[in-house]
Amino acid sequence: MRGVVLRAALVAAALAVVGLPAGQAAPRPAPAFTLQLLNGKTLSLSDLKGSPVVLLFWAPWCPTCNGEAAGWERTYQQWQGRGVKFVGIGLLDSKPAVEGFVQRYHLTFPNGYDGNGQVAKLYGFTYQPFWAVISTQGLLLRAGYGPSDQQELVAAITSLLRP
16 A cells, blocks of 8 residues: 555655646646546547546545545436536556445546556646546646535536636
C-alpha cells in the first residue's frame, strides 16, 4: 500500500513539474482521447460529441474515491437519459483492481482502464479523484481535484445544461 501511495505522489509531482493544468481550467478544446472500456469496447471523445461530458478519474485504493463512488453512481442514475455522458477512468493500479472497484460499487456508467496514464496526463491529472467537465461544444470547462460531495458534481452538471 505504501508503494502505491508513493507512486501516486510521484505521478502528481511529475505532472506538476511539467506544468499541466489543474483546478478551474480556462475553456479550451478538450483533449482527444481513446480509452479501452472494461466491457471490451473502445470509447473516444469524438463518440461523445454534442453531449456534456463528465470524466471521473479514480484509483481503487484512494479513500476519497471509495467514499464518493456511490455518489457518482447516484448522480449518474439521476442524470441518465438527460444527455449527460459519464465516463469513469480507473488508473494507478492493476486492471483487476479497477474492475473490482467497479463491481464493488455497482458502477453502471462506462468505465475504462488508463493503465499507462495517457488520458490522465492529457487532462492534467494531479490527484484522485480528479474530474473534467466538457461542454456540448467540446470545450474543457473544468479539470481538477474533486468533487468533495455529490452536490458539487450536480452543480457542475447543471451549469453544463444552462443556455
